[in-house]
Amino acid sequence: MELISLTYPHKLKKESIPNTVAAIGFFDGIHIGHQKVIDQAKLLAKEQDMKSAVITFDPHPSVVLKKEKTDVQYLTPLTVKKSLMEQLDVDYLYIIRFDKTLSQLSPKEFLEHFIVGLNIDHLVAGYDFSFGFKGAGNMSNIQTFIDKPLAITKVEKISYHDQKVSSTRIRSLLKEGNLELTEKLLGRPYSVVGEVVRGEQRGRTIGFPTANFKITEPYFLPRVGVYAVEVIMENNVFYGMANLGYNPTFTDQIVVPKLEVNIFDLNQNLYGEILQVNWKSYIRDEVKFSSVEELVEQIRQDEKNVRHFFSLND
Ligand SMILES: Cc1cc2nc3c(=O)[nH]c(=O)nc-3n(C[C@H](O)[C@H](O)[C@H](O)COP(=O)(O)O)c2cc1C
Ligand SMILES: Nc1ncnc2c1ncn2[C@@H]1O[C@H](COP(=O)(O)OP(=O)(O)O)[C@@H](O)[C@H]1O
Incomplete structure (x- = not known):
């Protein structure tokens, strides 16, 4: 081309x-x-x-x-x-x-x-x-x-289930967290590409390291919350769970929602890697927990749910 x-x-x-x-x-x-x-x-x-x-x-x-x-x-x-x-x-x-x-x-x-x-x-x-x-x-x-x-x-x-396919409709589906229907209308999963950068280095201390994304392109992002995602790294597919949000349990200083992903069954330094995240399914809203223990308990449950979604073994 x-x-x-x-x-x-x-x-x-x-x-x-x-x-x-x-x-x-x-x-x-x-x-x-x-x-x-x-x-x-x-x-x-x-x-x-x-x-x-x-x-x-x-x-x-x-x-x-x-x-x-x-x-x-x-x-x-x-x-x-x-x-x-x-x-x-x-x-x-x-x-x-x-x-x-x-x-x-x-x-x-x-x-x-x-x-x-x-x-x-x-x-x-x-x-x-x-x-x-x-x-x-x-x-x-x-x-x-x-x-x-x-x-x-x-x-x-072009219609899908009797409704016009349009960029506007896809934007509202993303804001509702309907990634399944978004994927049907796009003919591929909705995705973003970004570079893994350093965060607060807190993830590893709670048992869930999360690759934090620097997103430089002007992407329209889905609603804030937790998602089942695929991560594409050098043409390989990994599965994981993403949080798009403000980490309210820890801080009230984040103003633009940040994307972070815990990738399953991987232990690797990812700083500087360019990764593609495919948003597959919305799991839940982000919550302000009153203790770190409660957050960790919830993330364990999220992992179970997301593994189930992808039919992966625990
Ligand atoms: C699956 C998943 C769900 C999360 N859910 C919440 C949440 O509900 N509330 C919250 O404050 N933070 C949530 N987090 C974000 C954690 O607060 C964050 O990963 C942790 O603070 C590590 O931050 P760091 O990468 O900057 O070290 C979630 C993270 C993951 C991976
Ligand atoms: N399975 C994994 N999923 C995500 N990041 C991982 C994983 N294994 C190792 N890492 C590394 O750990 C980093 C995340 O750890 P974390 O303590 O949350 O630090 P940060 O706050 O800098 O993101 C990632 O950027 C990556 O380099």
Whole structure:
């Protein structure tokens, strides 16, 4: 996959780019609906002997369009999006910088510059994709803005159990702790990647060392609490239990929930390792215990529950 970051205006020459079928969208999460759009573009490219591309944007349009300054948290921050696209095996990934100037392009200017200008012959998008100033362009009126005939494939709404699959729905499922349904809608477990850093060195003293994560990418995190998780380290899968929270039994100084994982059946220095955590199931809320003994008693029970969830022996 060739990764091409673009700002407006770009200087690419359309003559130097092969004829392409492109899927376009913001694609936060790359859920099963997004995957359908991208697969469709790949299929059409193959049938018509053209190249396949995904055209996406960064940052999220709301960063530019909202009056108050907002930090957007993503299901798939840009680095994750890039690596998932790599796995989907498209020929080109175009990432268009979404800034004020871009947001003010008319639908015609947008299409001429980024679709015709990138030698896109066939455009695939979800039924609700819109583009251009104030989202005036959409999958129904797109051909009215340009003279050159453009083949269009509109992918209809994808539902799961009669409800639309959307990034918004996945965010609310994550806030409810419904990781099982999230996984169905994503077609893979929800995950975060981070580096293991030092914590208070307390875990080992209570019999449960926990790898503390430094998460630098702007991830949308699930609700605070205890989870059954898979941990991926250098392509190996481990099982464990995670706490996403504030450690209220010990401190009231933590303001941003921290992620820590006790990995089962492993005794290894993990500082500096980059690990992927797959959130599999929500177990319980984080609690402020009145003694460390009570917390340890509960964590022992959590381990039993999580081992049972993964069908592992005690
Ligand atoms: C499975 C699990 C459940 C936990 N549940 C709680 C909890 O309910 N309340 C709490 O204050 N801390 C909870 N913790 C966090 C511990 O307080 C924390 O792991 C311990 O303080 C070690 O911190 P350290 O890694 O900074 O040394 C939990 C940790 C794990 C691994
Ligand atoms: N099974 C394990 N699960 C998690 N961390 C482990 C495990 N075995 C050893 N470790 C190491 O112990 C560290 C966690 O111990 P802990 O006392 O909680 O220290 P810290 O507060 O720095 O996280 C991890 O970062 C890792 O290097």
